[in-house]
Amino acid sequence: MTLPSTAPSRSRALPARVPVAVVGGGQAGLSISWHLVQRGIEHVVLERHTIAHEWQHARWDSFCLVTPNWQCRLPGWPYRGEDPDGFMLKDEVVEYVRDYAASFRPPVHEGVAVTKLTPSTDGGYTLTTSAGQIAADQVVLAVGGYHLPVVPPYATALPDTVVQVHSQQYRSPGRLPAGDVLVVGTGQSGAQIAEDLHLAGRRVHLAVGSAPRIARRYRGRDMVDWLHDMGHYDMPVEQHRDGEAARMGTNHYVTGRDGGRDIDLRRFALEGMQLYGPLTGVRGGRFTFAPELTANLDRADRVDDNAKDLVDAHIERTGADAPAEPRYTPVWAPQTEPESLDVDRIAAVVWAIGFRADWSWVKVPVFDGAGYPTHARGVTAAPGMYVLGLPWLHTWGSGRFAGIARDAEFLADRITELTSAGAPTGLSRTLAVAAASSAARIA
Numbered sequence: 259m260t261l262p263s264t265a266p267s268r269s270r271a272l273p274a275r276v277p278v279a280v281v282g283g284g285q286a287g288l289s290i291s292w293h294l295v296q297r298g299i300e301h302v303v304l305e306r307h308t309i310a311h312e313w314q315h316a317r318w319d320s321f322c323l324v325t326p327n328w329q330c331r332l333p334g335w336p337y338r339g340e341d342p343d344g345f346m347l348k349d350e351v352v353e354y355v356r357d358y359a360a361s362f363r364p365p366v367h368e369g370v371a372v373t374k375l376t377p378s379t380d381g382g383y384t385l386t387t388s389a390g391q392i393a394a395d396q397v398v399l400a401v402g403g404y405h406l407p408v409v410p411p412y413a414t415a416l417p418d419t420v421v422q423v424h425s426q427q428y429r430s431p432g433r434l435p436a437g438d439v440l441v442v443g444t445g446q447s448g449a450q451i452a453e454d455l456h457l458a459g460r461r462v463h464l465a466v467g468s469a470p471r472i473a474r475r476y477r478g479r480d481m482v483d484w485l486h487d488m489g490h491y492d493m494p495v496e497q498h499r500d501g502e503a504a505r506m507g508t509n510h511y512v513t514g515r516d517g518g519r520d521i522d523l524r525r526f527a528l529e530g531m532q533l534y535g536p537l538t539g540v541r542g543g544r545f546t547f548a549p550e551l552t553a554n555l556d557r558a559d560r561v562d563d564n565a566k567d568l569v570d571a572h573i574e575r576t577g578a579d580a581p582a583e584p585r586y587t588p589v590w591a592p593q594t595e596p597e598s599l600d601v602d603r604i605a606a607v608v609w610a611i612g613f614r615a616d617w618s619w620v621k622v623p624v625f626d627g628a629g630y631p632t633h634a635r636g637v638t639a640a641p642g643m644y645v646l647g648l649p650w651l652h653t654w655g656s657g658r659f660a661g662i663a664r665d666a667e668f669l670a671d672r673i674t675e676l677t678s679a680g681a682p683t684g685l686s687r688t689l690a691v692a693a694a695s696s697a698a699r700i701a
């Protein structure tokens with residue numbers, strides 16, 4: 259497939275100062291740019307690689323969306339294809355995002371990495387970039403939520419004969435050496451990569467974590483459709499049972515592959531995949547596992563069951579016409595808790611245990627003790643500085659296609675307000691105001 263060019267700028271010089279700088283040219287950065295274009299607010303989008311880079315270069319070959327296509331509704335760019343209930347393949351997602359950019363020609367500067375962001379003394383912010391410095395009155399950080407791949411320290415104890423890749427680097431079964439593969443982690447990526455290898459006939463060992471699972475369909479519809487109708491994608495994070503801790507939660511495993519289906523690890527086990535509890539380390543030439551396989555499989559099923567309870571209650575409440583469907587019955591259960599696995603049996607390890615945030619380049623004091631940017635719906639305490647596109651920034655859809663339009667519009671309104679209020683903006687103004695008011699109190 260030839261992907262269309264959006265003709266962004268690699269060569270155009272950066273302006274010395276802009277009212278708004280957006281960092282990141284993924285779907286979040288483009289969405290806020292669309293709103294700023296609509297409002298006639300001058301801005302630049304700085305992207306260190308290329309538009310939609312993560313979709314193109316940080317996903318495996320057989321990747322497809324887990325969320326149905328109808329949820330792809332970037333501002334001004336709803337899904338227009340013929341398969342709203344289907345799941346776009348990787349190249350189709352890249353095409354969807356790039357076509358979006360081509361549709362309104364955002365002022366994207368590709369190949370420009372922002373290496374440092376500081377409050378500037380005359381108001382606003384200074385962005386140090388690979389193409390020089392730029393000043394901005396307001397800045398939107400749309401840099402995604404998956405910065406640094408996590409690999410445990412004990413990975414270094416593995417011999418060189420074991421090839422190690424993070425889920426972000428995994429591409430296809432054929433790119434791993436022949437032999438058994440250990441996949442560590444059962445979030446959305448780990449479960450789907452284990453399936454990818456399993457379907458290719460590879461012998462897979464899977465360390466099962468505490469990730470929840472959800473059925474693809476129930477009572478005649480996709481679970482996402484039911485959850486949407488039930489308002490789950492509109493629920494602000496503050497109303498979530500886990501509150502802001504939901505932001506760190508692991509996504510439910512399920513797949514959109516081949517039109518969409520459940521991922522049933524118990525069935526994989528019946529078909530020969532070796533399941534273990536969470537990996538705890540490498541000792542004496544063996545991988546060691548916590549005895550939590552049974553508990554984790556049961557927990558995942560319980561989450562699925564709870565979601566179905568909610569759907570049943572919704573159907574009863576609304577009188578929706580939906581066929582009855584029996585609940586899932588486990589097709590396999592572990593007889594013992596496997597404790598270890600000989601390292602020599604394994605040709606490759608796929609680490610699918612997530613990512614760490616890296617905001618070290620942002621030198622603005624808005625981070626909590628855990629290094630997460632504190633914000634309310636993306637508005638940080640530093641005037642004119644915003645974050646966008648993070649998981650559960652505001653709702654479940656915030657870090658996905660489903661909710662980015664609403665979040666981008668909200669921030670565009672805040673940017674517009676501050677723009678209308680006029681400069682100066684930024685930390686120095688706050689400090690100036692704070693200094694002035696304390697001077698008044700002293701007087």
Ligand SMILES: Cc1cc2nc3c(=O)[nH]c(=O)nc-3n(C[C@H](O)[C@H](O)[C@H](O)COP(=O)(O)OP(=O)(O)OC[C@H]3O[C@@H](n4cnc5c(N)ncnc54)[C@H](O)[C@@H]3O)c2cc1C
Nearest residue numbers: 282284285286306312323324325371372401402647658659
């Ligand atoms: C494996 C996986 C599967 C997913 N599946 C789905 C799904 O099925 N449905 C769904 O809706 N969502 C899904 N998501 C979630 C989400 O839609 C994606 O993570 C999406 O890429 C987020 O878009 P974004 O623009 O917020 O961030 P990104 O796509 O990560 O874009 C951020 C951009 O910022 C750039 N950047 C970062 N730092 C700098 C810097 N300092 N200077 C300049 N540029 C910078 C990066 O190069 C990147 O292009 C999935 C995520 C992952 C990881």
